[in-house]
Amino acid sequence: MGESVPPRGENRRAIRNVAALVAVFLAGLWGGFGYWAYSSRQDAIAMTESGLLQMTHAVEQYVRNMIKMAEIFQVSAEHWLERNDAVNPCADHGFRALIEEFRQRTGGLIEIRLVTPSGDLFCFPDAPGTPLDNVADREYFQAAMRAPAGRRHVGIPVESRVTGQWRLPVTTRMTRTDHGFAVINASIDLSGMIETFESERPKPGGSISLWRDDGILLARAPHAAGFIGRQLMTPGSAQLEMITRHPDGVFLSRDAPIDGVERYVGHRRIGDLPAVVLVTATREDMLRPWRNQMTMAAVVLVVVSIWGALLCGQLVDALRRLGENTQELERLAAVDALTGLYNRRHLLETGSHELARMRRYGSTMALMLIDVDRFKHINDTWGHPTGDCVLRTLAGVMRTAVRDQDTLGRLGGEEFAAILPETDRAGAAAIAERTLAAVRDAVLATTDNGEPVKVTVSIGVTALDAGNDTFESALARADKALYRAKDNGRNRLEMG
Template sequence: MGKDTERISIRLVVGLTAVFLLCLWAFVAYWSLRSRDLEIDSTRVTLVRLSTAAEEQVRRMFKLVEVFLDTSDLWLANHPQADPLTDPQFSALVQGFYRASGNAIQLRLVKRDGALYRIPAEGPKPNARVGDRDYFLAQGDAGRRGFYIGTPVQSRENGHWLIPISVPLQRSSHDVTVLLASIRVDYFAGVFEQERIRPNGAITLLRRDGTLLARAPHLPQLLGKSAAQTDVFADFLPRAPRGVEFSSSSATDGVSKLTSYAAMDDFPLVVVVAAATDDILARWELDATVITLVGLILTVFALAASGRLIWLLRDQERARSELFRMASTDDLTGCLNRRHFMASLTREFSRSQRHGDDLSLMVLDLDFFKRINDGYGHAVGDKALGAFVAAAQSCLRQSDQFARLGGEEFGILLPVTTVEQAQPVAERLRQKVAEIRIPTPQGVVQFTVSIGIAAYSSDLASAEELLLQADRALYAAKGAGRNRVVAAPPAGLPADTVVTPG
């Protein structure tokens, strides 16, 4: 019963600990995944906001360019006699544009042969030759003619990177055929730099065909490069003109990013705002690390507490078992004591009464044991008892119960055993005892045992009657000369003695 209770208690502790740890780590996993999603969702909102702001800044600047170019074209159309390279009124108009744009937009004139001039011209010699530039060539191509955003160029005048925008004049004026507005790349780079998510985020302005126009962080070597094969142009834009998606790796820096992109409706431009995945999740990773450490600490604590509790349960069971052993066993021989044996006898007798099970009882007495104690001393007597117990236990089953009833008298309870089955066991035991030899200074000690056997029958009223029958069989064995086995007859019949020669 105690062992079963211990197992149930240990299983309960283990089960509760397992449930606690399962709930703990389920919470850690849920919190980690949920907080990660919230962090990404929050960044999505931020990226859309930044993308909208960047788109409006780009639109405002290009609208301004469009107004400047249209106004200049209209002025030249209304003043056909004025030389745009030298006319002071036109020069004042252009300078006003320059100041209104915060010095970010410059206007230039390009003649039919590709000669580029500042306004006002500094002389007959052009400031640069741009006949090979795409923004000039586009105005001679019917398919591209009109408001054309060119590939970023490094100015041949001052080395600045510029985004060129060209339009054809409605009417050629003094061989000038193209109006050119240039936006300094560092204007967009500066504006974007203030807004981008650090440290690895980026804001990029691209042409609709994927040509990179401006970027923060500013990397001049990337200007004019094509991003047509990136996720934004190859995958995202064909599905939707704007959105927020994860890109596996950036073509510019190889970093995985969450990207907000928007294709503008009124200009052939795309604004891309990206935040590095590592930057987005940096705070989440720190929080997840902390909560994981807390989870590990709680796990260690729970396992330690569970282990301690199991140890206490086992220690308690060991103490209980030891108390039970002390209360139920004989100190000298280690056999069951009389009180426990009688309780077992009563319990087995009741079971036989209920279910009709067979039950046999042996009562044993060491022959002339007092002579051993008196002639060789109690120490030798104790050795004789120990040797007898070992011999008896070697003949018994695990289900049999062996007890010292007092002095040199012992009892053996054999559940589910008939008297016919018990007799061979008793005989083997008698023979083993007869073979015991205990060497002493006074000589070798030998002794024998007398055994009485009784079996349960429905005529018996109590366990005490069964014991009385076994006692009578023992007395018969001793009366017949000792060193023999005697089986008691069934209740109500004359004594039937089975004698085995000694």
């Protein structure tokens, strides 16, 4: 029966971890306030390094969540294409609506684009049937085509030849190319990422930047358009070795790659991705609080505490929304919107799974197809809103007739199905009779004049054979039995 998807424990743990880390960060700052008042120059350096490490962790969480969301969108889009291999996604409104929903969920920061083996780029939902560009010359496309199917690649940022925007491509090569597409590109708007970096970077001279393991700059705040996508750290250099060989840390750079300013650099790897987050503070900025009077330190700590609380709130809210979005996507993929029952796709998947389990354990299984009698008459007489009300109420009535272990869903229109595990022909007939009686006695809607609306159903029942039976052939048998029930007067069941 159709139920909501349970919340993700991983998301709750991540929220608790973020809150705990920020709490530890703030407690450490306030605990060290007294020591700071009497500390030496080296103590100020150590405090700055601690702050950089904490900030790199926060930025790493933000970037990792952004890329994780892009991966979720890619997987969802590829699953849709695999499930609908006979449908042209360029002409299908459902696929275009799915892609548009992804885009809206991120405020336009992430867009899903499909690329053909020859490099033709298709953008949804705008102009889905016409390639907007050929990206065969782009590094991200070439890397995706060389990689095994399913492996994700964080490409070099590109300035779009269509929109002029700087975008970060996250690509994956598709497992199947039934629709003529080879690569799914989750294109991230760098302006949104840079704006977030800009709001959080150490001021005034600090920076937040994102780098690939090969020394290519992916994003930076303050924005440096002339350096984005360039290899600014030479492979084998001491600085690149430092940030790629260790999971996190802080070091002093006496010659920063972009501006040559002496900086303290905090670095942290982004999960298992070939990318690193750098958060820097200039040496001059770091020493300035140490040179100021100690009374100003209290003001700085108050500001940092407020900042930490705000950052914690932002991260917790982002993780919460990510969990909610993931839940909603999973629910929409399995549940019929009108009745709240499982949809056709879920029924077919469950049927194949239950048939395999029946064969493995030598159990029994039956299938029941249910169709509302003369449903067109209800729509024609009282209108489609009344018909929809009948279907919703009917779903609730049928839930009471089947068991908790059964899977009840809507195949389409006024046709429903129930998968009955651990059930033989006699048991399935008993459940069908119970369903007939429950529907026959129920008032499913009321007309505008207060007149009750009641219906009957016809049911086709079949038991599955553990030998050479398939779920599709069982559906066909149950369907024939259903039509016999219709021909023999309706409001009855027939065995198939």
